[in-house]
Amino acid sequence: MMLSDETLALAAGRGDRAAYAALLERHYDRIFGLCWRLTGHQADAEDLAQDICASLPLKLRGWRNEARLTTWLYRVAVNAAHDRRRRAASHARAAGGWGDWERGRQADHTAAERDQDWLRGAMGCLPDDLRDTVALILGEGLSQAEAGEVLGIPEGTVAWRMSEVKKRLRAVAQEEAR
Template identity: 65%
Template sequence: MDASDESLARAAAQGDRAAFAALLDRIYDPLFRLAFRLTGSRAEAEDLVQDICCTLPGKLAGFRGQARLTTWLYRIAVNAAHDRRRRFASHARAADGWGEWELDRRAAEAEDAERLDWLRLAMDALTPPELRDTLVLMLEGLSHAEIGAVLGVSEGTVSWRLSEARKKLRAMKEAVL
């Protein structure tokens, strides 16, 4: 086709698929070069040109022919690149705090896991076993009376065992520090 870019654009705007295909053949490479210069990245330029080409059929109806088609398309490309940069910057700002939040969450999880590991080891080392049994029941939320009933001992004995377990755990913790 020897038609001008502008006549191909008008025909494509009217639904002529062959004219649209011929127009894309002519404008794709120059549009890609501009997009590459605007973005600095081959992948970004490819995405940008693809976005422009996908929206081009609808935009061609707005082409009035007051400027050359390439000038009009370059303006579309520059605007699309600006929009893309703003969108990415907005997403980056929205995601900015999440990375720090995730790091804090993981640090807290690691700290909790470390505490639980220490408690597990300390509980295993807690002797006599009656102290461990009493402490476990207390950690389960049972009252002194309920613990006494489960273990078959008085509430006073439960209180004494819990006191002894705390002392031994405290001593173990101080030994580690």
């Protein structure tokens, strides 16, 4: 008999290592995939997913089973990504020449890679709330209602954010075309 995520999470929160291992086996790929979409880089996603998994046993102690476990895990991942972005922003302010190096690296890519880099860069210009919304909707395939639940905002706000993302990305592309 297969135990539910909620049963495993409650047991893991009480220190059951086997329950924790079962949860990781079920959800690691989901956590890693969202981390990749939130960071845009495999190495950063691996680090972030590892940090999340390392902190989960303690976090599960506080899980109250008020939302689906997957929704809660998405929220944990989004919060961890926010924390990492804040730290990265502090480091970026200290490292002056990184932008020049990144532009040089992008110049060596093929056309398809350049398109991916452009999208990643354009998404990086978006505020965190818009980027998080896109990662959940397009990257994870969540509905607007599900993304709203993860982000703690109304579904209508999710719809507005997606519209705003499209508008901003079009503006970036038009500006670059000039």
